[in-house]
Amino acid sequence: MKVEQIYTGCLAEAAYYIESEGEAVVIDPLRESQPYIERAARDNAKIKYVFETHFHADFVSGHIDLAQKTGATIVFGPTAKPSYEAYIAQDNDEFQIGKVRIRLLHTPGHTLESSCYLLIDEHGEEVALFSGDTLFINDVGRPDLAQHVIADLTQEKLASYLFDSLRNKIMPLNDNIIIYPNHGAGSACGKNMSKETTDTLGHQKKVNYALDTSLTKEQFIKEVLTGLVPPPGYFPFNVLMNLRGYESLDKVIDRGTRALSVLEFEVAMHETEALVLDVRKAETFAKGFVPGAINIGLEGQFATWVGTLIPDLKQPILLISDTGKEEEAVLRMARVGYDNCIGFLKGGFEAWKQADKETDKIETISAETFAELWKNHKKELDVIDVRKKSEHDAEHIIGSENMPLDFLNNYMAQFKPDKIYYLHCAGGYRSMIAASILKARGVKHLIDVTGGFSAIKATNKVGISEYICPTTLL
Incomplete structure (x- = not known):
C-alpha cells in the first residue's frame, strides 16, 4: 500500500494518491489531471476512483477531467447533487482498492455533503483519515461558506452539524490514526491552521480547540464562528463550477497560451476590454x-490573489509574463476558475518597449531612505499599510493607515489623485499589487518601500506601535 500527499503550497491544498495491488484512488485532485495519471503510470496502476470530500470553494477540482481520461468513478458523500455522472455514496459505504478498503464517513458541517475517507489496511486496521475540510491540523473547516450558495443555510446551523460530526464520527476513532487534511496554513477555508500538514488524531485531541471535550455545543458554535473574515469573492463561483462542471483544462490552456504580437495584443486590449495581468516579479x-x-x-500566492482581486471569473485576461512562464500562469488561474485568458504578449514587456509603446513605472525607495524620511517628516507622510488587519494590529509604523489589500476597493474614495502615498506590506509582494491597482485607477504618486515592514523595522529608525493585550482585571 502506498499513501502519498501531493501538496501545492501556493493554494495550501493537499491532494492524495493511494495505491494497492495495481489499483489507485485520488482524493481532491487539483484541476490538472496529468500529474495524477503519470503518478499511477509509475506504479502500473489504474485509477479506480476519484474521491471528493465536498464541493470545494477555494479551487476548481480536477475530478471531471481525471475521470474522463482514466475511466475512474467520481464519488461524493450523501446529499451531493452534481450535474454530471458520479456515484453518491451513503454513510459507511466501503470501496475496495487492491487489498485495502476505504470507508466514507459523512461529516456535514463545513458543507452539507462534506465527507471523510477512512483508510483500512489489509489487516483490517484503521490507519488514516482523509479529513477534507472537516478537520484540519489545529483547526476545523469554517461553517459559513455553504450559506453563500444555499440560501436557507445559516452558519450557526452548519456549525451545529460540524460539532456533531466531530464528536460522533471522528473523535471516537483510534488516537493513532493519521489525519490527512485538505488544507494547511494559508488557506482561507479555516482561520488558524497549522503549518504542519499531518498529525495523529490523539495529538489533535490535545491541541485542537475544536476537539476540546469540555466545550458544549453552544460554546463550540461561538468559538468556531468567532474571528472569521469574509471569504474571497470567487469562492461561491468555484463551488458552482465544481457542482455543475467546467470546460476541459486542455482547451483553457490552448486558448490562454496563444502568442499575440504587440499589435494584436494592443488591439485585443481595446476591443475586448480585457484586464492586462502582469505576472512578473514586483521589483521587475x-x-x-x-x-x-x-x-x-x-512567485507569491498568485491564484488566491487573482481570485480575491478580480471579481468576475469570466473577465477576459491578457497576460504579460517572463518568457516560458505563460502556461504556468494560465494553469494557476484555471485552478481557481479563471478560464478566460485570451492570450499573452509574445516577447513580453521587452517587445512592448522595442515597439516604442507608452510605458509606466512605480517609484520605489529603500527601507533606509524611508526611515530617514519618516524621522524628519513623519507628520507629513501618508503611509499606507496594505497588510491584514491582524498584522497591522500586532505591530505597525506609528501614523500609518491600514488598508488591507483584500479590501482595497473599499478605500478607493479616500485616495487623492495628486497626493504622495508610501505603500508597504510585509515584504513587498502585496504592496506592489496595491500600487499597480491604484496607478491603474488614476492615483499618480505612489512610492513602494522595498522589503516592506520587515525591512523598515530592521532599520531601527522608525517608531513601531505594538499591540499589548490588556490585563484582565480580577
Whole structure:
C-alpha cells in the first residue's frame, strides 16, 4: 500500500494518491489531471476512483477531467447533487482498492455533503483519515461558506452539524490514526491552521480547540464562528463550477497560451476590454510596465490573489509574463476558475518597449531612505499599510493607515489623485499589487518601500506601535 500527499503550497491544498495491488484512488485532485495519471503510470496502476470530500470553494477540482481520461468513478458523500455522472455514496459505504478498503464517513458541517475517507489496511486496521475540510491540523473547516450558495443555510446551523460530526464520527476513532487534511496554513477555508500538514488524531485531541471535550455545543458554535473574515469573492463561483462542471483544462490552456504580437495584443486590449495581468516579479514590474496593467507576481500566492482581486471569473485576461512562464500562469488561474485568458504578449514587456509603446513605472525607495524620511517628516507622510488587519494590529509604523489589500476597493474614495502615498506590506509582494491597482485607477504618486515592514523595522529608525493585550482585571 502506498499513501502519498501531493501538496501545492501556493493554494495550501493537499491532494492524495493511494495505491494497492495495481489499483489507485485520488482524493481532491487539483484541476490538472496529468500529474495524477503519470503518478499511477509509475506504479502500473489504474485509477479506480476519484474521491471528493465536498464541493470545494477555494479551487476548481480536477475530478471531471481525471475521470474522463482514466475511466475512474467520481464519488461524493450523501446529499451531493452534481450535474454530471458520479456515484453518491451513503454513510459507511466501503470501496475496495487492491487489498485495502476505504470507508466514507459523512461529516456535514463545513458543507452539507462534506465527507471523510477512512483508510483500512489489509489487516483490517484503521490507519488514516482523509479529513477534507472537516478537520484540519489545529483547526476545523469554517461553517459559513455553504450559506453563500444555499440560501436557507445559516452558519450557526452548519456549525451545529460540524460539532456533531466531530464528536460522533471522528473523535471516537483510534488516537493513532493519521489525519490527512485538505488544507494547511494559508488557506482561507479555516482561520488558524497549522503549518504542519499531518498529525495523529490523539495529538489533535490535545491541541485542537475544536476537539476540546469540555466545550458544549453552544460554546463550540461561538468559538468556531468567532474571528472569521469574509471569504474571497470567487469562492461561491468555484463551488458552482465544481457542482455543475467546467470546460476541459486542455482547451483553457490552448486558448490562454496563444502568442499575440504587440499589435494584436494592443488591439485585443481595446476591443475586448480585457484586464492586462502582469505576472512578473514586483521589483521587475516596478521598473516598467504596460500602462493600466495589474501586477500579481507568480512567485507569491498568485491564484488566491487573482481570485480575491478580480471579481468576475469570466473577465477576459491578457497576460504579460517572463518568457516560458505563460502556461504556468494560465494553469494557476484555471485552478481557481479563471478560464478566460485570451492570450499573452509574445516577447513580453521587452517587445512592448522595442515597439516604442507608452510605458509606466512605480517609484520605489529603500527601507533606509524611508526611515530617514519618516524621522524628519513623519507628520507629513501618508503611509499606507496594505497588510491584514491582524498584522497591522500586532505591530505597525506609528501614523500609518491600514488598508488591507483584500479590501482595497473599499478605500478607493479616500485616495487623492495628486497626493504622495508610501505603500508597504510585509515584504513587498502585496504592496506592489496595491500600487499597480491604484496607478491603474488614476492615483499618480505612489512610492513602494522595498522589503516592506520587515525591512523598515530592521532599520531601527522608525517608531513601531505594538499591540499589548490588556490585563484582565480580577
